[in-house]
Amino acid sequence: MKQWAQRIGWILAGALGALLALEVLFRFLPVSMGLQRADDVSRWPLVYAQPHSPYAYSISWKMLNAHRGETNNYGHIAPFDYVAGSRPVVVLGDSFVESLMNDPADSLQSQLARRLGEPQGVYGLGVSGLSGAGYVALGALAREEFRPRAAVVVIIDGDLSESLQRSRGSHYLVPAGDGFELAFEPPGPEAWTTRIRKSVGDSALFRYLQANLQFSPGKIFEALHPAASASPAATTPESAIRRQEQVADWMLAELPRRLGLEPRCIALLLDSDRYGIYRAEQASTPKDDPRARAHLVSQARARGFAVSDLDAVFRAEYARHRLKFDHWPVDRHWNRIGHGVAAGEAYRLLTAGNVAGDAACLAPAARRADAP
Amino acid sequence: MLFNSYEFIYFFLPVTLLVFFALSGRGWRRAAAGWLALASLFFYGYWSPRYVLLLMGSIVLNFTAGQWIDQLRQAGRGDRSRLALVAAITANLLVLAYYKYANFFIDSLNAVAGTHVALAEIVLPIGISFFTFTQIAYLVDTYVGKVRERGFIPYTLFVTFYPHLIAGPVLHHAEMMPQFARDSTYAFRLHNFLIGCGYFGIGLFKKVVLADGIQPFVGPVFEADPGYQLTMLEAWGGVLAYTLQLYFDFSGYSDMAIGLAKMLNVDLPFNFDSPYKARNISEFWRRWHMTLSRFLRDYLYIPLGGNRLGSLRRYANLLTTMLLGGLWHGAGWTFVIWGALHGLYLVVHQLWQAALERWAPARVPRWPALGRAMSVLLTFLCVVVAWVFFRATSLDSALRILEGMAGMNGLVLPLDWQPAVASLAGGTVDSIRFGVLEAAGGSRQLAWIVVLLAIAWLSPNSQAIMQAAAARVAAWKAQRWSWAMLGVAGVAVFMLAAINGSHGSSEFIYFNF
Numbered sequence: 001m002k003q004w005a006q007r008i009g010w011i012l013a014g015a016l017g018a019l020l021a022l023e024v025l026f027r028f029l030p031v032s033m034g035l036q037r038a039d040d041v042s043r044w045p046l047v048y049a050q051p052h053s054p055y056a057y058s059i060s061w062k063m064l065n066a067h068r069g070e071t072n073n074y075g076h077i078a079p080f081d082y083v084a085g086s087r088p089v090v091v092l093g094d095s096f097v098e099s100l101m102n103d104p105a106d107s108l109q110s111q112l113a114r115r116l117g118e119p120q121g122v123y124g125l126g127v128s129g130l131s132g133a134g135y136v137a138l139g140a141l142a143r144e145e146f147r148p149r150a151a152v153v154v155i156i157d158g159d160l161s162e163s164l165q166r167s168r169g170s171h172y173l174v175p176a177g178d179g180f181e182l183a184f185e186p187p188g189p190e191a192w193t194t195r196i197r198k199s200v201g202d203s204a205l206f207r208y209l210q211a212n213l214q215f216s217p218g219k220i221f222e223a224l225h226p227a228a229s230a231s232p233a234a235t236t237p238e239s240a241i242r243r244q245e246q247v248a249d250w251m252l253a254e255l256p257r258r259l260g261l262e263p264r265c266i267a268l269l270l271d272s273d274r275y276g277i278y279r280a281e282q283a284s285t286p287k288d289d290p291r292a293r294a295h296l297v298s299q300a301r302a303r304g305f306a307v308s309d310l311d312a313v314f315r316a317e318y319a320r321h322r323l324k325f326d327h328w329p330v331d332r333h334w335n336r337i338g339h340g341v342a343a344g345e346a347y348r349l350l351t352a353g354n355v356a357g358d359a360a361c362l363a364p365a366a367r368r369a370d371a372p
Numbered sequence: 373m374l375f376n377s378y379e380f381i382y383f384f385l386p387v388t389l390l391v392f393f394a395l396s397g398r399g400w401r402r403a404a405a406g407w408l409a410l411a412s413l414f415f416y417g418y419w420s421p422r423y424v425l426l427l428m429g430s431i432v433l434n435f436t437a438g439q440w441i442d443q444l445r446q447a448g449r450g451d452r453s454r455l456a457l458v459a460a461i462t463a464n465l466l467v468l469a470y471y472k473y474a475n476f477f478i479d480s481l482n483a484v485a486g487t488h489v490a491l492a493e494i495v496l497p498i499g500i501s502f503f504t505f506t507q508i509a510y511l512v513d514t515y516v517g518k519v520r521e522r523g524f525i526p527y528t529l530f531v532t533f534y535p536h537l538i539a540g541p542v543l544h545h546a547e548m549m550p551q552f553a554r555d556s557t558y559a560f561r562l563h564n565f566l567i568g569c570g571y572f573g574i575g576l577f578k579k580v581v582l583a584d585g586i587q588p589f590v591g592p593v594f595e596a597d598p599g600y601q602l603t604m605l606e607a608w609g610g611v612l613a614y615t616l617q618l619y620f621d622f623s624g625y626s627d628m629a630i631g632l633a634k635m636l637n638v639d640l641p642f643n644f645d646s647p648y649k650a651r652n653i654s655e656f657w658r659r660w661h662m663t664l665s666r667f668l669r670d671y672l673y674i675p676l677g678g679n680r681l682g683s684l685r686r687y688a689n690l691l692t693t694m695l696l697g698g699l700w701h702g703a704g705w706t707f708v709i710w711g712a713l714h715g716l717y718l719v720v721h722q723l724w725q726a727a728l729e730r731w732a733p734a735r736v737p738r739w740p741a742l743g744r745a746m747s748v749l750l751t752f753l754c755v756v757v758a759w760v761f762f763r764a765t766s767l768d769s770a771l772r773i774l775e776g777m778a779g780m781n782g783l784v785l786p787l788d789w790q791p792a793v794a795s796l797a798g799g800t801v802d803s804i805r806f807g808v809l810e811a812a813g814g815s816r817q818l819a820w821i822v823v824l825l826a827i828a829w830l831s832p833n834s835q836a837i838m839q840a841a842a843a844r845v846a847a848w849k850a851q852r853w854s855w856a857m858l859g860v861a862g863v864a865v866f867m868l869a870a871i872n873g874s875h876g877s878s879e880f881i882y883f884n885f
Contacts (some may be wrong), residue, residue, distance in 0.1 A: 008853045022867065032628025059869040062585065107564035213874040223873075278595075322808040329588065 019205065026204035030058045030066035032211035035100075035128075038075050041169070041187060045127040045134060046141035049075035059098040059331050061213055065101045079104050080120050082146065088123045089116070089350070089362070090259075091140045092135045093154035096271065096334055097126025101327060106336035108154070111343035117365035123148075131162035132251045137171040137182055140258035147193065150265040150361045152346045153255065157271065158287035160296070161242040163251075173247060179248050225313050236289040244292030252296070252303055263304040266362035267349040269342050270297065272311030274325050275332065306349035306361070313341055373418040373725060374879065375572075375628045376579055376872045381865060384415060389635060404558050406525050408636070412532035416499070418884025423497040426467075427532065433463060434507040435527045438514045445517060457515045461508055468504045473761075478705030498883055499538040501700060503531055505667055509736035510545045511669055519545045526552055535632040539882040540626055541643045541663035548638070557637045562854050567842050569861035574834045576865060578624030580872040580881070582616070582827070586820045587878070591809035593773060594763050602835055604783040605778030606811040613817065614763050615756050616824040618881055619648065621632035622661070626881045627834045640664075642835055648755070648828045651747035653717040668697050687722065691715035701762070706770055710761040717754050736743050748829070786814045 029163065032057040034332055035049035049055070051073050069315040073081040077098060082088075091097050091109045099107040109124035123146060125138055135153055135277065140150055166172045169187035173180035193210055209215040256263050270293065273347070276283030300307045314325055325338030351364040373380050388411040394406035417424040436458035444453035475491045477510075482489055505836020510530075521527050530548050531537075542725075552558055582828055596602060602610075613816045626643035633640045647660035657665045673693040679686040691712065698711015728735070737743040756775070764770035775781060784807045785793060793804060832840075872878075 006852070007855045010855035011859040011862070014856030014861050016859070018863035020859040022863070061874050093824070209870060213870045215870045215873060219381050219873055220378045224383065322810060 014136040023203060023205045029204070029208075030056055030063050030068065031204045031208045032056060032063075032208055035071065035075070035212060036115045037169070037187070041268065043140050043141060044169075046125070046145060048125075049126050051075050052156050055100070058370070059327075060214060063212060064330055065327055066259040067100060067103065069104065074125060075109075076126070076225050076360060077104055078109070078124055082123050085147055087147050088121055089113075089152065090139075090146060090148040091126070091152045091154065091346075092124060092142070093126045094156065094159075094250050095126065095128040095154060096135075096154050096277045097124050098128050098334070099124070099126060099339065100128075101331055101333050101335060106339055108123070108152070108334075108339045108342045108346065111340050112152070115347040116362065117344060126154075131165075131170070131172075132159040132247055133163040133171045133182060135159070136251060136254045137184070138256055139255055143258060143260045148261065150261065150267070151259050151261055152267045152269060152350070154342065155268060155270050155296070157273070157293075160247045160251075160288045161240070162252050163247045164243065173250065180247070194239050195353060195369045197297075206215075207328065223372050224328045227262045241289045241291055242346075243289055245295045246296050248292060248296035249299060252300055252305065262361075264306060264359070265271050265302075265350070267308070268296075268300050269345055270307070270309045270311070272309070272314055274314055275328065277311075277315055278324060278328065308345040308349055310342065310345065313345060314338075317341055373415050373722070374633070375625065376576060376869070376878075378869060378873055379418075381869050384411070384418075385632070389413075392636065393560045397560070399558075401555070404601075405552060407527050408534075409529040412529070412534040412537060415534040416537055418530065419498050420495075426497055426500075427503065430467065430503060431463070431531050433510060433526055434531075435459065435521070435524055437463075438511055438527075440519055441511060441514050442520055445515065453515060457511055459585055460511050464504050464508055464511075467703065468500060470494070471500055473699075473703045474679045478480055480705075494614040502540050502542060503537065503666075505542050505700075506531060506536075507626070509542070509667060513545055515853075517551070519732055521545065521549065533633070533638075535629040535636075535638075536640060539629075539880055540661075540874060541629065541641050542667045543640070543663070547641065551638045558875065559637070561637055562736070562851060562858075563845060565635050565840060566720075566854050566857055568631045568636075569858065569865070570838050570841055571627050571634060573631070573832060573861055573864045573868070574837065575624040575627030575629075575631060576868045576872075578834075580868045582824060583618075583621035583624055583870070584878055586613050586617050586620075586824060589813045589817045589820065590617055590763070592813075594765065594769065596769075596772075596811050598768065599770070600778030600810065601781040602811055603777060603781050603809065604779045604838045605785065606809050607773050609812045609817050609821070610819050611756055611760055611773060612779060612825075613760050614823065615648075616828065617760065618763075619644075620824065621881045623834070625882060630834075639788060642875060644833065645835070646828070646833045648752055648825075649748060650751050651744060652751055653714070653721045653754060656751055657714075657718070664697070664827060668693050683722075683726075686839060687719045690718045690722070694718065705767055706764050709767070709770075710758050713758045713761065717758075783880075784809060784814060788814060834851030835871055 026149075035055050036053055037043060038047045038050055040047065049071050052070060054068070054070050056066070058064060061287070066347045069077065072078045075204070076082070077100060089112065091112070095226065097108060104110060107124055109122040109301070112136060113122040123142075125142060127134065127138065131139065132155070135155075139153075142151075153354070159247070163173050166183075166185050168185055171182055171184050175185045196206065234346055252263075255261075255266055258324045273283055273286065295311055297307055299332065317325075323337050324335070326332050326334050351360050373384060375381075388408070391407055391411075394399055395407055395754045399472055413424055413427070415684075416427055437456060441456045441460070442449075442452050444456055453695040471494055474494055478489050478491055483485055510521070514521070521530075526549060529552060530543070530545060533548070536543055590613045592600060593606060594614065611684055630640045630642070642643050643662050645659040645662065647656055650656035650659050673854065676689040676692060677685055680688060682687075693710045694715030695708060697706045698709070701707045701710070757777075760773050760777075761767075761770045764773060782805065784805045786809050787806050793806075795809070797804075845857070848854060
């Protein structure tokens with residue numbers, strides 16, 4: 001018995017030594033760290049992550065697209081601090097606007113700022129995981145804090161349907177009468193994985209396993225119960241499509257009111273399934289029904305919003321240059337080129353009159369800064 | 373079940389080993405062997421339970437045929453014994469032909485005769501080529517009196533032994549059965565277990581990090597739209613990526629198989645010996661998929677006459693052997709061409725050797741190191757060209773890729789290399805074309821290719837590494853270091869399994885054959 005205890009002891013000692021060696025190795029590598037969410041949720045998601053805290057980003061086991069940096073005073077990814085009441089152009093969105101996987105200078109907001117000739121005149125308010133309901137909540141906080149003169153809202157697939165999903169630490173919509181009410185589900189207690197990570201001194205090895213490899217012990221057991229083979233995409237029920245259209249209507253009604261802006265000063269950019277543009281067989285099944293998306297576009301135009309369906313723009317650009325707009329094939333988020341296309345559209349929409357004949361929201365830059 | 377999957381690493385392997393060593397520890401050898409056979413059948417059936425019946429049918433047929441052949445041989449009835457052998461081999465080949473080649477024949481018939489015979493919906497049972505060839509070898513060995521098998525369970529274990537069942541190595545009955553029969557196999561041996569873990573870890577690393585790491589650069593070239601014109605850099609990039617992916621994938625699998633068997637105190641034959649270091653094509657085939665080469669030599673080339681019937685016949689035998697070797701890999705004309713190309717390479721090499729012996733028998737090269745390097749490079753290039761047919765989805769696709777490699781669509785460098793090239797060239801790069809390369813991964817792909825080529829050409833292979841490690845482990849006086857190394861190996865396997873899980877367990881390429 002004693003002999004076996006000794007053997008197990010030596011096995012554990014060997015394993016511990018190997019883990020320590022790996023920890024040292026990963027300390028030197030760009031392991032993804034993500035952003036530490038702000039403790040105070042009273043102004044979340046405006047104050048998003050811990051202000052002035054370091055972050056590191058990389059994706060997959062190969063640690064691709066590695067980026068390091070520090071958040072600004074509002075916990076957003078920007079090379080400068082935001083100033084209350086400064087009347088900027090705000091860019092609202094999720095991880096696309098957050099743009100952890102790109103240099104901050106390549107983001108939509110930075111490229112738009114350069115086009116407008118105002119290096120610190122565009123504030124990126126991108127919060128990973130936000131949906132349409134979250135953009136509206138964020139818009140209201142941005143109005144109180146910055147009094148923006150224009151806004152760009154980046155809408156991606158899932159923003160309509162996910163607005164109805166209740167999840168911890170997020171805004172969502174609750175049906176109320178004919179419409180919706182905005183609700184907030186407070187974040188729960190810290191996840192056990194986070195507590196373990198903190199307790200092991202913010203281990204780089206642990207972060208690599210959790211963030212880069214997306215590993216969890218549960219996955220080992222899931223292997224014994226593989227999901228049933230994917231069935232052909234089910235048709236979205238009519239009631240669900242109607243619900244998504246209602247979310248779109250609610251967003252279009254609430255965004256101007258909560259942002260304190262006329263619709264012509266709100267540019268809506270709708271992302272598209274870019275992988276499907278590169279190759280038809282790579283197209284993915286949309287989360288939001290195409291009819292609900294079309295409804296959003298048509299209603300937004302009818303209400304005087306500045307709208308760009310980026311699908312057509314991406315298709316035309318791809319046909320012309322054959323350059324990809326994202327980190328294909330590992331990451332669907334926009335790259336510098338994708339952000340540049342979006343910035344170009346935002347600039348065009350905000351400095352030109354809309355289809356309803358309304359005047360432009362912003363004056364074109366007198367001297368165009370370097371175009372990307 | 374894949375060797376690199378969670379279910380294998382965390383459930384199947386520990387349970388199988390624990391029960392095996394528990395039964396062995398009590399001296400229940402037959403039960404331990406039976407357990408291994410049962411576990412191996414479960415391992416096979418995990419993919420598709422219905423094909424366990426096919427596998428068992430094949431085992432029963434061949435075991436019975438082996439008994440029959442042996443009895444006839446013992447009774448001195450050679451003709452009958454030969455007839456039984458031919459019948460049994462024919463039955464094996466018919467089953468293989470149905471599952472693997474039926475649609476190929478129908479497709480070819482339709483193309484040649486203009487018929488419209490519908491293709492059958494047949495799923496290729498995994499590992500069928502391997503377990504069929506293993507058993508054909510057993511039948512032939514029985515016929516010539518090399519082996520005798522009396523027990524059904526040992527025979528079942530020989531065929532189904534999970535380390536080799538799906539993708540080899542192709543085994544000889546004579547090299548396995550004595551190992552299953554000896555007492556020392558049925559005991560936990562720390563040294564063997566540790567060496568087995570080492571082989572398994574190296575194999576897992578080759579598969580998960582090296583082969584799967586370079587794999588994303590293969591598809592864009594081999595699955596490019598027919599209308600897309602591959603430029604020289606794209607075509608070479610994709611083909612070199614595949615050349616390296618295939619080697620690290622298959623040699624990784626073989627290392628894992630060797631390691632898994634070693635944990636059970638069983639030695640499997642090596643399947644790779646740094647094949648891309650080969651200085652000629654004959655040497656390549658002595659280093660690549662060595663157990664298949666051995667099978668083709670012993671059971672096809674030599675029975676055809678080998679080199680005993682004159683030069684012409686020898687070349688014909690070489691071509692025939694390689695053509696059939698190509699067809700063994702897959703039912704398609706691209707595999708036939710791949711085999712034919714290698715046959716041709718071998719014939720050319722034989723002719724070259726004969727010419728050298730005749731015209732310059734005592735020639736000493738002036739720069740032997742340079743000569744060796746050139747030989748390695750030339751052999752490698754020949755192999756790379758042949759891999760195009762091996763991987764291409766159609767003949768047209770293969771020819772398009774070869775066009776690209778030959779520079780018929782021009783040489784275009786990635787757009788993002790322009791500044792670096794310009795600075796290297798002193799600012800003028802008008803003579804070089806830059807553009808968007810849809811099928812190339814730029815600097816990252818180049819780095820992967822350079823690193824993996826360096827490993828393939830310059831580093832010692834798995835057996836060299838593990839033989840040195842084994843010597844060192846054997847020299848340790850205290851066993852505690854071996855136990856500690858087991859902990860290190862456990863962490864390494866855990867990390868590699870997690871990396872593998874992050875991109876989903878990918879199949880081994882040779883599972884398709």
